[in-house]
Amino acid sequence: MEEVQKKQAISLSEVKEILGKVDPEDMDQIQRWTYDYVSKFASIEPKDAKAMKKQLIKECELTEDEAVEIVNIRPTSLAELRSFTFGWKKLILAETLEKMLKIIKGQS
Numbered sequence: 779m780e781e782v783q784k785k786q787a788i789s790l791s792e793v794k795e796i797l798g799k800v801d802p803e804d805m806d807q808i809q810r811w812t813y814d815y816v817s818k819f820a821s822i823e824p825k826d827a828k829a830m831k832k833q834l835i836k837e838c839e840l841t842e843d844e845a846v847e848i849v850n851i852r853p854t855s856l857a858e859l860r861s862f863t864f865g866w867k868k869l870i871l872a873e874t875l876e877k878m879l880k881i882i883k884g885q886s
Contacts, residue, residue: 787846790820791827821852833881838874852882 788796794816797809805813822830827849834845844866853859856875863870 787842789824789827789831789846789849790816791822791824791849794820795824819850822849830881834878837881838878840878848878848882853879854882855879 793812797805797813797816800809802810802813820827830849831842831845834840834848835842838845840848844863847862848859851862853862856872856879859875859879863875
């Protein structure tokens, strides 16, 4: 078994990019299932996902996990965004939510 060298939250697009470099014949069953899943649900380019994640962390003071969740889901309205951030159990100001939506829509 390989040793974990680094643990980091990454978006579906980034997973697709990583697994896309592996020959499907060399993948195990879980890797193939994961690649099939991310191929269907990753909706933006990996470089755009990375940029969006960095911007959300920097400008909206999100954790890396929170930013990845927003990048993967890419909510389109304040109500939808609030439904995700509500589960984080921390207060996020309306102006921060607006900024988050602007970042999401800017990368679409």
